[in-house]
Amino acid sequence: MEDIGIVSYGGYIPRLRITAKEIASIWGKDGERMSSGLGVYEKSVPSIDQDTATISVEAARAALRRTNINPLDIEAIFIGSESHPYAVKPTGTIVGEAIGATPDLMIADYEFACKAGTAAIQNCVALVKAGYIRYGLAIGADTAQAAPGDALEYTAAAGGAAFIIGKEDVIASINYTYSYATDTPDFWRRAERKYPSHGGRFTGTPAYFKHITSCAKGLLEKAGTKPEDYDYAIFHQPNGKFPKKVAKILGFTSEQIKQGLLVPFIGNTYSGSSLVGLASVLDVAKPGDRIFLVSYGSGAGSDGFDITVTDNIMKLNRENAPSMKEMIDDKEYISYGIYAKYTDLLYWE
Amino acid sequence: MKESVARFWREIPQRYNIIGNKCTVCGRVFFPPRESCPYCRRKSLGKMQKIQLSGKGKIVTYTIIHSATEDFEDQVPYPIAIVELDEGPRITAQIVDCKPEDVKIDMRVESTFRKIRQDGSTGAIYYGYKFRPMR
Numbered sequence: 001m002e003d004i005g006i007v008s009y010g011g012y013i014p015r016l017r018i019t020a021k022e023i024a025s026i027w028g029k030d031g032e033r034m035s036s037g038l039g040v041y042e043k044s045v046p047s048i049d050q051d052t053a054t055i056s057v058e059a060a061r062a063a064l065r066r067t068n069i070n071p072l073d074i075e076a077i078f079i080g081s082e083s084h085p086y087a088v089k090p091t092g093t094i095v096g097e098a099i100g101a102t103p104d105l106m107i108a109d110y111e112f113a114c115k116a117g118t119a120a121i122q123n124c125v126a127l128v129k130a131g132y133i134r135y136g137l138a139i140g141a142d143t144a145q146a147a148p149g150d151a152l153e154y155t156a157a158a159g160g161a162a163f164i165i166g167k168e169d170v171i172a173s174i175n176y177t178y179s180y181a182t183d184t185p186d187f188w189r190r191a192e193r194k195y196p197s198h199g200g201r202f203t204g205t206p207a208y209f210k211h212i213t214s215c216a217k218g219l220l221e222k223a224g225t226k227p228e229d230y231d232y233a234i235f236h237q238p239n240g241k242f243p244k245k246v247a248k249i250l251g252f253t254s255e256q257i258k259q260g261l262l263v264p265f266i267g268n269t270y271s272g273s274s275l276v277g278l279a280s281v282l283d284v285a286k287p288g289d290r291i292f293l294v295s296y297g298s299g300a301g302s303d304g305f306d307i308t309v310t311d312n313i314m315k316l317n318r319e320n321a322p323s324m325k326e327m328i329d330d331k332e333y334i335s336y337g338i339y340a341k342y343t344d345l346l347y348w349e
Numbered sequence: 350m351k352e353s354v355a356r357f358w359r360e361i362p363q364r365y366n367i368i369g370n371k372c373t374v375c376g377r378v379f380f381p382p383r384e385s386c387p388y389c390r391r392k393s394l395g396k397m398q399k400i401q402l403s404g405k406g407k408i409v410t411y412t413i414i415h416s417a418t419e420d421f422e423d424q425v426p427y428p429i430a431i432v433e434l435d436e437g438p439r440i441t442a443q444i445v446d447c448k449p450e451d452v453k454i455d456m457r458v459e460s461t462f463r464k465i466r467q468d469g470s471t472g473a474i475y476y477g478y479k480f481r482p483m484r
Contacts, residue, residue: 047445047463058462061462
């Protein structure tokens with residue numbers, strides 16, 4: 001089988017944080033209970049001058065800094081997000097121009113709630129495999145929206161990760177990918193609406209858990225593997241509880257999911273969610289490590305990946321860009337007032 | 350104030366990637382790029398070479414803006430600095446990712462990609478460079 005997979009990667013988390021306790025104090029809730037109930041202590045917040053395009057550019061530049069790839073050899077850019085800055089006008093062209101990859105390439109923005117970034121990876125893999133492109137750049141990034149006072153406000157965060165996909169000097173081979181999708185309206189945002197709506201508890205069993213477990217089982221069958229064959233497992237992380245629970249249902253241990261579980265410290269970065277987890281795993285991965293990843297996008301679907309880290313990871317200049325841990329630790333706390341101003345919760349005419 | 354989309358578009362290489370140029374006669378580097386070198390003048394015609402600047406440099410001087418134009422009112426107080434890039438040119442830019450009181454002369458900084466301004470809620474969004482403390 002031809003070795004196709006991740007050639008380089010980069011992530012980006014904005015510096016600002018707001019604690020669940022601070023949000024709870026505004027809405028008259030018990031902060032510690034909210035924190036332990038959701039498994040999220042604090043979340044990242046975009047600065048007033050950051051959006052999905054700027055996060056995508058930072059992540060893509062980090063991926064490029066770790067290799068000597070000529071950006072002009074990137075022949076496809078796909079960006080998955082549910083907070084593209086424009087409703088009509090691609091984020092991908094901004095990123096393409098900012099990394100010097102234009103004009104000989106294909107670009108498209110993707111949307112499938114929180115799994116559009118993994119869909120972007122699958123399409124890059126397919127194009128590389130078909131021989132249409134040399135390298136593809138797949139990005140999942142978001143500045144997640146949440147209505148003031150909604151349960152989502154404690155988790156909706158900002159961040160993203162970028163992956164260069166190719167077949168030369170592959171650092172992590174994508175052995176198998178498998179997807180599972182049904183029409184399940186658990187979470188949505190109607191056109192021209194500012195904030196998403198969700199089905200509350202309906203987002204659990206028939207949505208998140210059904211799709212992730214079905215996709216994971218399908219992938220294990222396709223790859224002929226068992227949970228214990230993997231060194232790391234990453235599941236979409238809308239809060240700190242769901243990924244732990246789904247891991248347990250599937251037979252993965254808390255040790256396997258630990259390195260990729262960033263949600264307690266940065267919140268849910270939506271399209272970036274499972275991908276910042278993958279970036280965190282690649283920050284520490286050694287040759288031979290096997291990674292299991294299943295994303296989830298409301299509406300609903302999951303993309304699964306069976307990945308093997310190769311010897312080439314030792315040649316990648318990982319230190320040329322900050323690790324996910326370094327970005328998580330580099331933070332500045334803000335009050336709810338500043339959060340409201342920066343995330344456009346305040347309106348005035 | 351509404352900006353001309355075409356004018357912004359023309360400046361994308363400079364605003365996104367800090368692309369300057371170099372006089373191949375005397376070796377001086379310019380940002381924004383110049384048609385000719387002001388030192389070598391006609392000798393430099395046709396000998397100006399486009400170069401990608403590193404985006405790394407140090408703060409020469411700075412000021413803290415407390416009274417901003419309409420587009421930047423929601424960011425005050427914020428630092429604006431003259432940054433001397435490692436290749437030589439000096440550029441004026443906003444300093445982000447730190448508190449205004451943490452900005453110091455000679456501080457090492459690197460460029461970051463940010464939203465600079467937008468034409469209200471219906472107009473175009475303009476991106477470009479700002480600088481942050483080097484980590």
